[in-house]
Amino acid sequence: MSRHGAARESSRLHSRLEALNDARELAAGALPEEALDEVLEVLDRASSRRSLSAAHTVVGFFGATGSGKSSLFNAVSGAEIATAAARRPTTAEPQAGIWGADDSEPLLDWLEVRNRHHAAPVPGFADEDTGLILLDLPDFDSTRAANREVVQRMVGLVDVLVWVLDPQKYADAAVHNDFLAPLSSHGAVTLVVLNQIDRLPGHDVRPVLESLRGILARDGLGKVQVIGASAVEGTGVDQVRGAIRAAAIRRQALSQRLAADVARSAAMLAEASGTGEPAGVTAAAGSRLRAELAVAANVPVVVDAVVRSYRLEAGRRTGWPVTRWLARFRPDPLRRLNLRRDRGAPEVNRTSLPAAGAPERARTDAAVREFADAASEGASGPWRAAIRGAAREGREQLPDALDQAIASTDLKAARKSWWWSVFNVVQWLALLLAVGGFVWLGVLAVLGYLQLPVPEVPRVEGWPLPTVMIAGGILVGVVLALAAAFIGGAAARARGAGARKRLTAAVGAVAEEHVVEPVALEVSRVASFNAALKVAATD
Structure with missing residues (x-):
């Protein structure tokens, strides 16, 4: 390369x-x-x-007891490395044959291989410039747990895996189910050697190799190179060397592994x-969530209180002065809810709205669940659960957060309307007019009672002026009071609509923070995960 x-x-x-x-x-x-x-x-x-070291290719020889793995290792190495180091019929710990000593020590330390043999050059196979490490490993079916652990660890560490099988146990489920099938993605760095073919009749060698290839194909290793060999007779040893040398020279085994x-x-x-992409957060689903949470948070109750409070205050300011004082005995709906915010008064962070009961909690739960279900639609099980979990976690904080949001919303309840002052001035003028008429008539009555001269009273269309003043003042006051009630009702509804808009926005902000954003984050996490996984899986 x-x-x-x-x-x-x-x-x-x-x-x-x-x-x-x-x-x-x-x-x-x-x-x-x-x-x-x-x-x-x-x-x-x-x-x-x-x-x-990237200059060394690490090749591990794996095999079962009796497969002739160590003998094949020695035959390929051109030296009695395994037998000389092991001093026993079976391999007890990894043995290394090394060609190219530079930078090999840290690599062998990482592999935890203590038995190291700097092998002599093998013409046409390996020399000091090749950069090759062959490992003879313990039997994977060893009765010693420590040996099996070494094999399991080395399966995950070596660059090239050479599986040495024998004609008697080449179809053993243990090697195929426990090792070969799970490593089906490692075909490019896997070599399978059917050793001891000298024990088979000549006419059986090819059928056995074909049978082995068929089993490997079912393991997902149909393209793996399969070599028949005999360490005793030397058959196939050069082919094994050639496959290993090719991997070492190309220097691709490390990256491929x-x-x-x-x-x-x-x-x-x-x-x-699992597979699938979540539907994600939609505007329609978010709108439904906000609407349901607004109802559950008593927004309609607060809006109604805003309307009634405005009407009450308008009556106090613009009603007939003779009767308007009666309105002071009626409690302000907003004050009862701890939502009246007068100028200069400290801000409140809690309302006196009734605590959420079972119906409100059920409504909130249903709204959040419906939103999470819609957002997670199409996602696989684990991610669907993650999205729902994010929504549930936020749902626990909703009641308190919604109450604080309503308490902190400026309902504009302390803002006066310009027309109040106009109506108030005219009302007092009308009252003064009526009182002036009463005083005038009173003075005339006193003069008559005392038998004093009573001056002539001016008339308007035949009506005494004091009487006209009384009637006119009262009539104007009543008409203004009725007009104020009508105008106040329309203005109250407008103020209620404004309060509803601000309250809905506050509820929406809470929904966004505690439900929508966490759910959207989980949906985004799924998309990012799938994208990252696609990159990782693409060769």
């Missing part, structure tokens, strides 16, 4: 790893922790491996997540 090609491959792998990490972080709290922990392990391994890990992790996250 050219230097530029390797750089592009490394950059592409880096982008996929970042996307996988983004997907893992986005899925926190929505997908099972076990799956996220596995992805984190893959990311940690990838980060560690990429920080170590990590890319396969990313693809597998992405597939695991996709399976845990």
